[in-house]
Amino acid sequence: MFKKILIANRGEIALRILRACKELDIKTVAVFSEVDRDLPHVQMADEAFCVGPAEASDSYLNIPNIIGAALISRSDAIHPGYGFLAENPEFVEICKDHNIMFIGPNRESMTAMGDKAAARETASRAGVPVLPGTDVLDEDRQAFAFARQYGYPVIIKAVAGGGGRGMRIVNSDEELRDSLSEAKLEAFKSFADDRIYVEKLMTEARHIEFQILADKLGNVIHLGDRDCSVQRRNQKLIEEAPSQVISPYIRRKMGDAAVSAARAIGYHGVGTVEFLYDVNTAKFYFLEMNTRIQVEHPVTEMVTGVDLVREQIRMEMDEPLDINQRQIFIRGHALECRINAEDPERNFAPSLGEIKDFRLPGGPGIRVDSHIYRGYKILPYYDSLIAKVISHGKDRQEALIRMDRAMYEMYVEGVKTTIPFHRMMMKDEQFRKCEVHTGSVEGRSGSDEDE
Amino acid sequence: MKTQTSESEKSGFFGFTAKDEKDFQDCIRFCANELSDIIDVFNSSSLSRLDAGFEGVELGIEKATQGSGGNGNGSELTVSTEEDTFKPVSSKYLGILHLNNEKNSPYVKRGDEVKAGQTLAVVKTMNIMNTIKAPCKGVVSEILGSEGKPVEYGQILFLLKVV
Numbered sequence: 001m002f003k004k005i006l007i008a009n010r011g012e013i014a015l016r017i018l019r020a021c022k023e024l025d026i027k028t029v030a031v032f033s034e035v036d037r038d039l040p041h042v043q044m045a046d047e048a049f050c051v052g053p054a055e056a057s058d059s060y061l062n063i064p065n066i067i068g069a070a071l072i073s074r075s076d077a078i079h080p081g082y083g084f085l086a087e088n089p090e091f092v093e094i095c096k097d098h099n100i101m102f103i104g105p106n107r108e109s110m111t112a113m114g115d116k117a118a119a120r121e122t123a124s125r126a127g128v129p130v131l132p133g134t135d136v137l138d139e140d141r142q143a144f145a146f147a148r149q150y151g152y153p154v155i156i157k158a159v160a161g162g163g164g165r166g167m168r169i170v171n172s173d174e175e176l177r178d179s180l181s182e183a184k185l186e187a188f189k190s191f192a193d194d195r196i197y198v199e200k201l202m203t204e205a206r207h208i209e210f211q212i213l214a215d216k217l218g219n220v221i222h223l224g225d226r227d228c229s230v231q232r233r234n235q236k237l238i239e240e241a242p243s244q245v246i247s248p249y250i251r252r253k254m255g256d257a258a259v260s261a262a263r264a265i266g267y268h269g270v271g272t273v274e275f276l277y278d279v280n281t282a283k284f285y286f287l288e289m290n291t292r293i294q295v296e297h298p299v300t301e302m303v304t305g306v307d308l309v310r311e312q313i314r315m316e317m318d319e320p321l322d323i324n325q326r327q328i329f330i331r332g333h334a335l336e337c338r339i340n341a342e343d344p345e346r347n348f349a350p351s352l353g354e355i356k357d358f359r360l361p362g363g364p365g366i367r368v369d370s371h372i373y374r375g376y377k378i379l380p381y382y383d384s385l386i387a388k389v390i391s392h393g394k395d396r397q398e399a400l401i402r403m404d405r406a407m408y409e410m411y412v413e414g415v416k417t418t419i420p421f422h423r424m425m426m427k428d429e430q431f432r433k434c435e436v437h438t439g440s441v442e443g444r445s446g447s448d449e450d451e
Numbered sequence: 452m453k454t455q456t457s458e459s460e461k462s463g464f465f466g467f468t469a470k471d472e473k474d475f476q477d478c479i480r481f482c483a484n485e486l487s488d489i490i491d492v493f494n495s496s497s498l499s500r501l502d503a504g505f506e507g508v509e510l511g512i513e514k515a516t517q518g519s520g521g522n523g524n525g526s527e528l529t530v531s532t533e534e535d536t537f538k539p540v541s542s543k544y545l546g547i548l549h550l551n552n553e554k555n556s557p558y559v560k561r562g563d564e565v566k567a568g569q570t571l572a573v574v575k576t577m578n579i580m581n582t583i584k585a586p587c588k589g590v591v592s593e594i595l596g597s598e599g600k601p602v603e604y605g606q607i608l609f610l611l612k613v614v
Contacts, residue, residue, distance in 0.1 A: 034604070034605060049545055049603045049604075050545070050603045050604045050605050050606075051545050051603070051604050052604045053604075053605075059604075064544070064545075064546075064576045064577045064579060065544060065545040065546075065576060065604060066545075067576070067577050068544070068545040068546045068576035068577055069545050069603075071577070072545070072546070072547070072601040094577075098577070
C-alpha cells in the first residue's frame with residue numbers, strides 16, 4: 001500500500017493525480033518550479049518542494065532534486081503524469097535504485113514501445129497489423145525502393161519520435177532526397193538518435209486509439225476506443241468516445257489487437273494503443289503505444305465510469321483488476337475540447353500572457369479539468385493547455401449540444417484561446433456528420449499558412 | 452547581551468529594529484522570505500533590473516544575462532543598509548543540508564571572513580554532495596539553515612556581508 005505519492009508534474013494533470021490520491025486516502029507531495037508556487041495542486045498537497053527555476057530542464061526534469069524530494073518526504077511512489085519524465089526509461093531505473101515505485105510500466109515495456117521501430121516489430125509479431133514500411137534505414141536507397149513500390153506520399157519517422165514529433169511527409173523523389181538527410185539531422189538534434197524509417201502515409205485516416213488497463217497478474221482489458229481525428233500538425237484538439245465510424249465488429253477486432261499488443265510486452269497499468277483507420281477499406285494499422293496516462297483519458301472515464309488514474313495507482317500497488325472485459329459498457333458519448341492558450345487566427349501560435357479573468361463552464365454533463373486561476377501566467381517554458389472541457393450525453397447529439405453550450409459559457413480574458421475554434425467546430429457540418437479525418441483541420445482558422 | 456542588541460539594531464532590515472538575538476533571527480528570516488517573494492515577482496517580470504529603497508534600506512536586483520550562470524536564482528541580489536551590503540546565498544539543490552564537514556566541524560561560523568568560491572555548506576541529494584560556495588568575498592553574517600535538515604531549491608542559507 002502506498003501511504004504517500006510524489007507528483008512529478010504540474011498543471012491540470014498534477015491536480016488530477018492529487019484528486020485520485022485524495023480519494024484513495026494517500027498523502028501527496030508536490031514538486032514545483034519557482035513560477036508554479038500558486039498552482040492549486042501545490043496549495044492542496046500535504047507537502048510541497050521547490051525543485052528549480054521555471055525552465056523545465058532545471059525543475060520538472062531535474063531528476064536529482066525530484067528524487068531528493070521523494071527521499072526527504074519518504075514517498076512510496078512517484079506519479080509522472082504525462083510529458084516530462086513519464087516516458088524516460090532511465091528515470092524508471094533511478095526510481096528503482098532508490099526503492100521508490102514508478103507509477104507506470106517497467107523499463108522493458110517502456111523501451112519496447114518507446115523505440116518506434118521496435119514497437120512496429122513487437123506489434124507485428126503479436127499479430128497486430130502495421131502500415132507498410134521499411135526497417136530502420138541503412139541506406140537512402142531503401143527509402144526510394146519503398147516509395148517506388150508503395151507510391152507517394154510517404155512519411156519519414158524518427159525511431160525515437162512519437163506523439164507527433166519527428167515526422168516528415170514526402171510527396172516526390174526530389175523531396176525524399178532532401179528530406180532524408182534533414183530528417184536524420186533533426187532526429188539527432190531532438191532525440192540524440194538519428195535512426196529513421198519510412199512508412200506509407202495514409203492521407204484520409206481516422207486516428208482511433210484504445211485505452212488499455214492491465215494488472216501485474218497478467219489480466220489485460222480495454223476500455224473502448226477514442227477518436228482523435230481533429231488534429232492540427234499531429235496535435236490533438238478534440239477527442240471523443242466512442243468513435244462513430246467503426247462497426248461493432250471492427251471495434252472488437254481492434255480492441256483484441258490492442259490487448260494482444262499490451263500482452264506481448266507484459267504491460268501493466270494504463271496505456272493507449274493508437275491505430276490509423278481507413279474508412280474506405282475498413283482496415284486498421286498499429287501506430288504506436290503510449291505507456292502513460294493520456295491527456296484525453298477523461299472521455300473514456302465519462303463513458304465507462306472507470307476512474308483511470310485511481311486504477312493506475314491501484315494496479316501499481318499489486319492489486320488485481322476487479323472488472324473483466326464483459327463488465328465494460330460504453331454509456332452514451334463524450335467529447336473533450338482542449339482549451340489551449342493559442343491564437344487560432346494566428347496559426348495557433350502560443351499566446352503568452354496573464355489570465356485576467358475567466359469563467360469555467362458547468363451544469364449537466366460537463367466536466368472541467370483545469371488548474372488556472374486569476375493571475376495565472378502562460379509562460380514559454382510549459383505547454384499551453386489551460387483547461388480540458390469534457391461533455392457527456394446519452395448520445396453524440398446530446399454531447400455536442402452540451403459542448404456547444406459549454407463553449408458559449410466559457411470565456412478567458414488576457415490571452416487568446418482555442419475557444420473560438422471549438423465554437424466553430426461544434427457547428428461544423430463535417431464534424432457533426434463525423435467526416436473529419438486527421439488532415440481536415442489543417443486548412444482552418446488561418447492554419448493553412450504553414451511553413 | 453548588550454553588544455548583541457546594538458549589533459542587531461545596526462543591521463536591521465526594512466526598518467526593523469530587533470530587540471534581541473532571537474528577534475533579530477526572526478527579522479532576518481522574515482526578510483529572507485519577503486526577498487524571495489520579491490525575487491519571484493521580479494523573475495517572472497520582463498524587467499532586467501530593479502532598484503528600490505525603503506527607510507534607509509536599498510535593494511538592487513539584476514537579471515543575470517544569458518550564459519553567465521548566476522547563483523541559482525538567475526538574478527543577482529544584494530541588500531544594502533546605510534552602512535553595509537548583504538548578499539543572500541541560496542541553495543540550487545534540494546536535499547539535506549550539511550553545515551559540518553566529515554570531521555564534524557562547521558565549514559564556516561558566523562563572523563568568519565570567506566573568499567569567493569569558498570565552501571559554505573554541502574547539500575546532499577541522491578548521495579551526491581553538492582557544495583554551496585560563497586559567490587563573493589564577505590563575512591558570514593547569518594546562517595539560516597540547520598544541520599541535517601532538508602532544504603529546497605531557492606532556499607536562502609547564508610547572508611554574507613559584502614566587504
